[in-house]
Amino acid sequence: MNDSFEPVLDPRVGYVLMAVFGLLWVGLGIWWGRRAKTYEGYAVAGRNVGLALGAATAVATWITSNTTMLAPQLALELGVWGMLAYATASFGLFAFAPMASRIRQLMPNGFTAVEFVRRRYGHVSAGLFLMISLFYAMTWLISMAMAGGKLLEVLAAIPYQQGMTVVLTVCVLYTLFGGLFAVIGTDFIQSVIIMIGLIVVVVAILLNINIGDVHQNLTEQRPMLLSVLFPAALMALFNNMLFGFGEIFHSNVWWSRAFAMRESVGGKAYMLGGLLWLPIPVLAGFIGLAAPALGVGISQPDTVGPLVAARLLGTAGAVLVFVIVFCSLASSIDSLLAATADLLAHDVLLPAAEAAGMQPSDSLKRWCAGGAVIVLGLIAWMVALPNISDLASVLFFAGPLVASCIWPIVGGLYSPRPGRWAAIIAMALGSCIGLWFYFAIGWYVASLTGAAVSGLAFGLITYFNPNQFNFKDLSQL
Amino acid sequence: MADNKSSPSGPTERHQDPIAPLTFLDNNSSAPSAAKDQSQILREGHITLRWQPDPRADGYRVIDHSGAVIYEGRMARGFVSGLPDGEYEFTAVSVGQDLETIEKSQEPLRVVVQHHSLETAGLIFSVGALVVLILFGVLVAGGRRGLSND
Numbered sequence: 001m002n003d004s005f006e007p008v009l010d011p012r013v014g015y016v017l018m019a020v021f022g023l024l025w026v027g028l029g030i031w032w033g034r035r036a037k038t039y040e041g042y043a044v045a046g047r048n049v050g051l052a053l054g055a056a057t058a059v060a061t062w063i064t065s066n067t068t069m070l071a072p073q074l075a076l077e078l079g080v081w082g083m084l085a086y087a088t089a090s091f092g093l094f095a096f097a098p099m100a101s102r103i104r105q106l107m108p109n110g111f112t113a114v115e116f117v118r119r120r121y122g123h124v125s126a127g128l129f130l131m132i133s134l135f136y137a138m139t140w141l142i143s144m145a146m147a148g149g150k151l152l153e154v155l156a157a158i159p160y161q162q163g164m165t166v167v168l169t170v171c172v173l174y175t176l177f178g179g180l181f182a183v184i185g186t187d188f189i190q191s192v193i194i195m196i197g198l199i200v201v202v203v204a205i206l207l208n209i210n211i212g213d214v215h216q217n218l219t220e221q222r223p224m225l226l227s228v229l230f231p232a233a234l235m236a237l238f239n240n241m242l243f244g245f246g247e248i249f250h251s252n253v254w255w256s257r258a259f260a261m262r263e264s265v266g267g268k269a270y271m272l273g274g275l276l277w278l279p280i281p282v283l284a285g286f287i288g289l290a291a292p293a294l295g296v297g298i299s300q301p302d303t304v305g306p307l308v309a310a311r312l313l314g315t316a317g318a319v320l321v322f323v324i325v326f327c328s329l330a331s332s333i334d335s336l337l338a339a340t341a342d343l344l345a346h347d348v349l350l351p352a353a354e355a356a357g358m359q360p361s362d363s364l365k366r367w368c369a370g371g372a373v374i375v376l377g378l379i380a381w382m383v384a385l386p387n388i389s390d391l392a393s394v395l396f397f398a399g400p401l402v403a404s405c406i407w408p409i410v411g412g413l414y415s416p417r418p419g420r421w422a423a424i425i426a427m428a429l430g431s432c433i434g435l436w437f438y439f440a441i442g443w444y445v446a447s448l449t450g451a452a453v454s455g456l457a458f459g460l461i462t463y464f465n466p467n468q469f470n471f472k473d474l475s476q477l
Numbered sequence: 478m479a480d481n482k483s484s485p486s487g488p489t490e491r492h493q494d495p496i497a498p499l500t501f502l503d504n505n506s507s508a509p510s511a512a513k514d515q516s517q518i519l520r521e522g523h524i525t526l527r528w529q530p531d532p533r534a535d536g537y538r539v540i541d542h543s544g545a546v547i548y549e550g551r552m553a554r555g556f557v558s559g560l561p562d563g564e565y566e567f568t569a570v571s572v573g574q575d576l577e578t579i580e581k582s583q584e585p586l587r588v589v590v591q592h593h594s595l596e597t598a599g600l601i602f603s604v605g606a607l608v609v610l611i612l613f614g615v616l617v618a619g620g621r622r623g624l625s626n627d
Binding site for chain 2 (some may be wrong): 232238441
């Protein structure tokens with residue numbers, strides 16, 4: 001039987017691995033949950049996270065299944081430029097490093113990114129920003145859940161619906177019990193596993209691959225992948241960079257960590273995280289480009305990375321790849337669940353309760369956040385169940401929306417001049433026009449045009465209608 | 478590109494004709510692709526080929542117009558990429574355990590690759606570079622003046 005016709009891992013091994021790591025993460029979540037009794041402990045881990053945990057959580061969160069699955073897909077679709085385009089997402093971490101320090105300084109008692117936008121620009125801006133944040137978070141969460149199902153099916157022939165359900169359920173449970181303490185703690189362990197595992201896998205693959213064969217195969221069968229004048233790839237380079245900026249600058253996943261880290265730690269942690277993350281998509285992309293030369297049948301480009309690594313390294317390698325990707329999935333899904341639940345609890349449910357005349361206790365806040373984790377997990381499960389699309393099209397649809405938030409965030413943090421209309425119009429115009437380009441040309445120009453239009457609108461309105469914001473208003477309780 | 482001709486032809490006919498094995502399918506549904514009558518135009522040089530599974534098959538191959546095998550695996554879908562401008566034809570083949578041919582697609586799938594112009598790509602690339610440069614400039618300037626604005 002030709003190897004390409006068989007799953008690389010015995011399904012029974014796959015089920016055992018899922019059970020072992022699932023129980024491990026849930027157990028750790030319950031254990032760490034003992035420290036997450038208050039809302040501040042649950043949402044921002046007591047605001048006392050140090051450099052090692054801070055850098056580890058930045059790396060683990062940004063090493064998503066996208067890094068191991070979408071990076072090779074982009075390499076297979078857009079060639080060397082596509083691989084480099086994905087790696088530019090590390091620039092977002094570098095750029096956010098000084099911003100993290102600024103955020104911590106301006107809002108020492110803050111909880112969410114939406115809270116910043118509300119205090120800085122008002123309720124209308126915050127409402128628009130919240131919609132974009134929730135849409136992006138759910139898109140990312142669903143794409144992670146789908147990735148889990150696809151991976152387990154490709155590697156171990158575990159039915160998609162089963163694998164996806166198990167991955168999502170495990171993440172919901174330990175996030176529910178432990179909040180950001182559990183998320184960051186498991187991120188540290190997962191990042192160590194991922195980094196060690198990736199080094200082993202890459203070294204083993206490089207020893208098994210003839211670079212010349214890879215180059216010859218691509219030249220003969222897929223020549224555009226090596227072309228420096230690949231039009232779609234040229235368009236994607238800065239598009240992906242701006243998408244990365246938008247993802248990180250706006251997302252509460254990163255803001256919640258900025259609030260959780262000690263005041264002097266945030267900048268260093270994000271810089272270190274970016275440096276550790278940068279080579280990973282390049283290596284993953286290379287694995288994708290090597291797939292055709294290795295005779296690996298590519299049915300779904302988003303699964304080629306793990307599939308190639310597992311086939312080359314045999315059963316032990318397949319186990320290692322399975323563990324790496326399971327860890328990368330869990331480290332991202334838990335972050336999304338925790339951060340998005342905080343948004344819902346802090347910026348939707350609790351304000352609604354206060355508007356109704358209630359005075360929510362700390363315990364109620366804690367339970368709101370937990371309930372939001374369950375609801376988010378359920379929604380993601382229902383949308384991911386039919387497995388209707390590949391990762392890139394699901395995630396990049398949110399590109400223009402998040403890219404339109406870049407300028408309101410950066411401008412709002414550093415300058416007192418931008419006012420609410422600059423923020424509102426920048427986000428609205430950038431999102432709409434970016435989405436138009438998404439459908440008219442393709443995903444590889446949508447974030448770029450969203451950011452460009454948003455920036456132009458933001459700059460012009462700020463110039464003609466300047467404000468004078470008092471930054472001390474951000475730190476008031 | 479759903480095939481509109483596959484709809485039922487009268488009110489008493491409630492079933493559709495079964496799709497023959499190895500018939501290429503539309504990417505977003507399980508309807509047969511209309512591409513046997515007209516070519517798909519690809520702007521990025523890649524396509525995911527899907528075909529009706531063959532219950533007798535242990536695996537599948539996809540061959541192009543030159544006879545080269547561009548996909549071999551157990552799934553009834555194959556991904557092709559990196560194609561330069563031009564016209565291409567693909568045929569799906571079901572194979573047994575020893576890679577012996579069982580059946581081939583009755584109709585090959587024809588596609589045309591027509592990449593975006595370099596002028597368009599260059600313009601988008603330049604706009605992106607400018608936006609990123611301005612953003613970095615704002616971040617650097619903002620970081621230096623940030624404390625003075627408090």
